[in-house]
Amino acid sequence: MHYKTVFAAAALAVGLALPASSGTMDDVKAKGHVQCGVSQGLPGFSNPDQSGNWTGIDVDVCRAVAAAVFGDANMVKYTPLSAKERFTALQSGEIDMLSRNTTWTLVRDTALGLDFAGVNFYDGQGFMVRKDKGVKSASELDGASVCVNIGTTTELNMADFFRANGMKYEPVVFEKSDEVVAAYDAGRCDVYTTDRSGLAAQRVKLKDPGAHMVLPETISKEPLGPVVRHGDNQWGDIVRWSLIAMIEAEEMGVTSGNVDDMRKMATNPATKRLLGMEGDMGKNLGLSTDWSYNIIKQVGNYGEVYERHVGPDTPIGLARGPNALWTNGGLMYPMPVR
Amino acid sequence: MTVSGDAGGAPARASFWNDPRVRAAVFQILVLGGIILFGVYIVNNTLVNMESRGISSGFDFMTRTAGFDIGMTLIGYDEASSYGRAFVVSLLNTLLVSAIGIAFATLLGFLIGIARLSSNWLISKLAEVYIEIIRNIPLLLQIFFWYFAVLRVLPSPRRSFELADAFFLNLRGLFVPRPVFEAGFAAIPIGFLVGLVAVALVARWARRRREATGEQFPTVYVSIGILAGLPLLAGAATGFPLSWDYPVLKGFNFQGGMTLIPELVALVIALSVYTASFIAEVVRSGIQAVSRGQTEAAHSLGLRPGPALRLVIVPQALRVIIPPLTNQYLNLTKNSSLAAAIAYPDLVLVFAGTALMQTGQAVEIIAITMAVYLTISLSISAAMNLYNRKMALVER
Numbered sequence: 001m002h003y004k005t006v007f008a009a010a011a012l013a014v015g016l017a018l019p020a021s022s023g024t025m026d027d028v029k030a031k032g033h034v035q036c037g038v039s040q041g042l043p044g045f046s047n048p049d050q051s052g053n054w055t056g057i058d059v060d061v062c063r064a065v066a067a068a069v070f071g072d073a074n075m076v077k078y079t080p081l082s083a084k085e086r087f088t089a090l091q092s093g094e095i096d097m098l099s100r101n102t103t104w105t106l107v108r109d110t111a112l113g114l115d116f117a118g119v120n121f122y123d124g125q126g127f128m129v130r131k132d133k134g135v136k137s138a139s140e141l142d143g144a145s146v147c148v149n150i151g152t153t154t155e156l157n158m159a160d161f162f163r164a165n166g167m168k169y170e171p172v173v174f175e176k177s178d179e180v181v182a183a184y185d186a187g188r189c190d191v192y193t194t195d196r197s198g199l200a201a202q203r204v205k206l207k208d209p210g211a212h213m214v215l216p217e218t219i220s221k222e223p224l225g226p227v228v229r230h231g232d233n234q235w236g237d238i239v240r241w242s243l244i245a246m247i248e249a250e251e252m253g254v255t256s257g258n259v260d261d262m263r264k265m266a267t268n269p270a271t272k273r274l275l276g277m278e279g280d281m282g283k284n285l286g287l288s289t290d291w292s293y294n295i296i297k298q299v300g301n302y303g304e305v306y307e308r309h310v311g312p313d314t315p316i317g318l319a320r321g322p323n324a325l326w327t328n329g330g331l332m333y334p335m336p337v338r
Numbered sequence: 339m340t341v342s343g344d345a346g347g348a349p350a351r352a353s354f355w356n357d358p359r360v361r362a363a364v365f366q367i368l369v370l371g372g373i374i375l376f377g378v379y380i381v382n383n384t385l386v387n388m389e390s391r392g393i394s395s396g397f398d399f400m401t402r403t404a405g406f407d408i409g410m411t412l413i414g415y416d417e418a419s420s421y422g423r424a425f426v427v428s429l430l431n432t433l434l435v436s437a438i439g440i441a442f443a444t445l446l447g448f449l450i451g452i453a454r455l456s457s458n459w460l461i462s463k464l465a466e467v468y469i470e471i472i473r474n475i476p477l478l479l480q481i482f483f484w485y486f487a488v489l490r491v492l493p494s495p496r497r498s499f500e501l502a503d504a505f506f507l508n509l510r511g512l513f514v515p516r517p518v519f520e521a522g523f524a525a526i527p528i529g530f531l532v533g534l535v536a537v538a539l540v541a542r543w544a545r546r547r548r549e550a551t552g553e554q555f556p557t558v559y560v561s562i563g564i565l566a567g568l569p570l571l572a573g574a575a576t577g578f579p580l581s582w583d584y585p586v587l588k589g590f591n592f593q594g595g596m597t598l599i600p601e602l603v604a605l606v607i608a609l610s611v612y613t614a615s616f617i618a619e620v621v622r623s624g625i626q627a628v629s630r631g632q633t634e635a636a637h638s639l640g641l642r643p644g645p646a647l648r649l650v651i652v653p654q655a656l657r658v659i660i661p662p663l664t665n666q667y668l669n670l671t672k673n674s675s676l677a678a679a680i681a682y683p684d685l686v687l688v689f690a691g692t693a694l695m696q697t698g699q700a701v702e703i704i705a706i707t708m709a710v711y712l713t714i715s716l717s718i719s720a721a722m723n724l725y726n727r728k729m730a731l732v733e734r
Contacts, residue, residue: 084691088700091393112698113393133590144590145510150687151695159406159417170510170591171407172601173692174681183681186490187509188600190590230392 024096024228024235025069025286033075036062037095040080040176043201044310044318045101045121054078058099060305061120061226063298064242065097068291073298082175084151087112090229097239098227101195103153108227117239119225120302122322122331124218125157126196128203131213133190138217142167147180147189149173154194157220181205195222197310197318204315238285245292247334248274249301251325256300259293274337281337292337302332384701399697400425406692408683410599421693428688429710435605435684436671436714442610443670444663447617454622465618473615478676480612485604485680492600495591504584512598513585520579529572530565537561601682605674613670617663624659625651656729664722668715675711685710 028034038046038058046056063073079095090098091113101123102108104116129135138161148155150173162169172189174180181202184192192199196218203209226243228236249255252271254262263275272278275296276289285291299305306323310316324330354360388395400422407417412430415423454465472480490509493499498508506513544555585595628651636646677684678691685707694703 084695087695087698091391091700107696107698110392111394113388113391142589143593150691155692156405156696162407163417169407171409172681173409173683173687175678175687175691179681182486187494188490231390 024232025238028069028096028235032070033077034062034066034069034097035079035095036065036076037079037081037086037089037098037100038062039100040082040178042101042177042198043204044197044314044316045201046078046080046099055309057120057305057309058101058224058226060246060299060309061099061239061243062097064246064295065239067294067298068238068242068245068285068287071288071290071294073294082151083149083177084175086151087114090114090227093229096228096235101198101224102227103195104223104225105153113230114227115230115236117226117228117236118243119223119331120243121197121224123195123197123222123224125154125193125220125222126199126218127215128184128192128199128212129190129215131211135215138215138219139165139167141169141191143169144190145170145172145188146191146193147172147174147184148193149177149180150175152194153220153222158193161219177202178205195224197316200316200318201310234286238287241281241285241337242291242295244334245274245295245337246299246302246305247325247332248337249292249296250303250332251327251334254296254301255304256297259296263293270337279338388701393698395699395702397702399693399699399702402697404693404696406696408688409681410597410602410683421697424693425685425689425706428683428685431683431688432671432674432677432685432710433714435602435609435674435677435682438606439609439613439670439674440667442606443613443617443666446610446614447666448621450614450618451621451625454618455625469615469618472612473619477608477612477673478679481604481608481676481680484608485601489600489604495587498587498592504582506585506587506592509600510591510597511600512603513592513595514598515582515584516594516596518581518583520581522576522579525572525576526569529568529570533565533568536564536568540564599682601677601680604680605677605682609670609673612673613666616666616669620659620662620666621655624655627658628654653729657726660722660726660729664719664726667718667722671714671718672711 036059038054038056041047042056042058044056046054046058049055059076059078062076062078066075067073069075079089081089081095081098081100086098086100086102087108089095097117099120101121103123104119108114109116127138127141129141135141141162146158146169148158148171155171155173158169158171169191172183174183177194177198180192180194183189185206192202194202196214199214203212203214206212226239228239248270249259252268252274254271254274259275262271263277266272266275266277269278273281275293276282276291280289282289282291300308303325306320307313310318312319320328320330322331324332326333385395401420403417404419404421404424405417406424408415408424408427410431411427412434413427415427419427450465450468453461454469456462456465492507492509495506495508495510498506498513500506504515540560541557544557547553547555583594585592585597587593632650632654633646636650637643641649674684675686678687681687690703690707694700697703
């Protein structure tokens with residue numbers, strides 16, 4: 001036992017130097033839980049609730065994977081990570097998957113040795129300012145101090161935006177998002193920039209949320225989604241299709257409330273395939289036949305998850321917008337489960 | 339082989355494998371070989387794994403466009419500069435904060451160390467309380483204290499504290515006028531350099547005269563006079579070709595002038611206050627290490643307390659002080675990497691932070707960063723060793 005502890009410590013210390021293990025699925029089954037990297041607290045996406053349980057739409061992706069693999073959405077352990085730590089934690093095998101409002105970019109998908117398994121939130125970068133500054137548009141931000149989180153696409157987009165518009169700015173770069181918000185709230189910066197969903201979520205942490213406004217411009221595309229290590233395709237497939245199953249369920253009208261009835265009465269072949277009554281989708285993924293049933297029953301479909309964590313009835317209060325189903329004019333388009 | 343019993347012969351040689359020197363050499367070679375093999379295994383395995391996971395490697399990224407901006411730059415830098423340039427900018431920021439921190443910590447540390455030995459009860463107790471409190475609180479907490487508790491209560495730019503419409507202090511930092519050098523300004527620094535040479539000559543002449551005749555010469559006052567007078571004369575002759583660029587509140591912030599960002603101020607205060615408490619103890623122990631008899635002997639030779647301290651006590655105390663003082667300088671430099679916690683754009687925040695994230699080349703960047711800190715530390719160490727050798731007791 002002692003020998004094992006020493007070995008684990010050494011493994012952590014040398015990280016990448018240890019032999020690559022491609023079988024994440026086997027590892028996950030052996031240890032009995034999914035180790036999921038999340039944010040250090042972004043309301044609506046991944047944030048501990050009053051009783052200390054992690055909740056949010058990013059957390060629900062982890063829960064969906066656990067439901068698909070174990071049949072129990074609670075078999076997840078969470079690792080809170082800063083933006084700076086997240087990729088090394090995944091590369092070194094400290095976590096099995098990363099579901100942490102992470103933008104899908106070419107460099108991350110290739111040079112960092114990662115794979116994006118899909119998009120669970122379409123976002124774009126915005127700016128927040130104090131109302132009493134009298135700013136109406138992002139083009140009036142010349143000379144402003146801007147608080148931003150390190151290691152994000154936000155940091156680069158901001159540089160691009162100010163450079164493209166020939167404006168000067170002073171970046172103030174923090175490692176933790178809470179520090180960024182605190183610095184902005186104290187007046188160290190004129191502008192706080194991050195993804196628009198992040199602005200909406202962090203706004204509830206400000207002393208006087210009503211004294212701030214989000215400028216109308218969206219300066220970037222930020223497709224956020226779960227990430228796995230490059231080269232482990234089976235595990236990548238499981239994460240990808242767990243997410244797709246949630247979106248497909250919404251399109252089919254299957255919810256956590258009616259999934260049991262649907263299972264008995266469904267006539268639509270697509271719904272039957274989704275619920276594991278036809279075809280052998282589960283077997284192809286290396287999972288049980290009720291993998292998607294477990295996801296929908298225990299976590300819910302994408303629409304339910306959205307409404308529960310970031311929808312108009314929550315403090316975050318974000319309309320579906322681009323995150324609506326494609327059938328409703330949005331971008332959420334599940335690949336066919338067949 | 340038989341061992342002969344007669345004592346007169348040469349000592350019997352042990353067989354090859356039982357010779358302690360051979361054994362020692364063999365075991366050392368084995369251990370060294372093991373370590374090298376382990377190192378080769380680690381490096382090779384890392385490369386193979388990075389290759390198999392498609393993680394890019396190599397140092398090509400240093401010439402690529404960085405694409406991000408840095409809050410404080412001592413040399414020209416913009417978003418179109420390379421990662422290599424960003425590295426130099428952040429390295430300079432680290433060196434700047436270390437150099438200022440070392441200067442202030444030394445000054446404060448010597449003052450408090452001497453105050454600690456004062457015969458005045460109040461002064462000595464105050465110094466003791468300072469040392470005991472400051473050196474027992476973790477540095478990171480102190481940095482947070484100065485940055486989040488002290489500097490955050492400053493007013494917004496519109497309500498800045500101001501002095502003579504030229505100096506402004508607010509939440510965004512201290513804004514001071516920037517000197518603009520015009521043609522002919524070079525005369526002033528040249529005057530200063532000439533002054534330096536003159537001071538060195540005067541000091542040498544004064545020492546020779548003292549050694550020959552025993553007469554004292556007020557070298558310090560004369561030196562100050564020369565160093566201040568020559569540049570002033572040069573300036574007066576050229577009509578002071580210097581103007582000032584004043585900071586002006588325009589839009590969100592002050593534009594123009596020079597800015598001392600609050601992150602730098604908080605870091606310098608925290609680092610120097612913290613390190614000074616250790617230096618104070620080093621200084622106290624150094625002075626106490628000089629035996630009381632030395633002071634008494636100096637006094638009995640007729641030296642007044644000032645010269646006694648300067649000529650007898652301090653040179654002996656310095657021998658004890660310098661090696662542990664070097665350690666404190668190294669600590670301060672390494673501790674400056676805590677800058678990342680309060681957004682001061684140092685090597686760790688910019689290079690091992692933003693650049694690492696944007697390129698994803700963790701192994702290369704962390705290796706470079708470690709090599710840089712190692713180089714800085716070894717350089718400080720080498721410089722202090724040189725100084726130590728100069729101050730060490732010369733046996734005649």
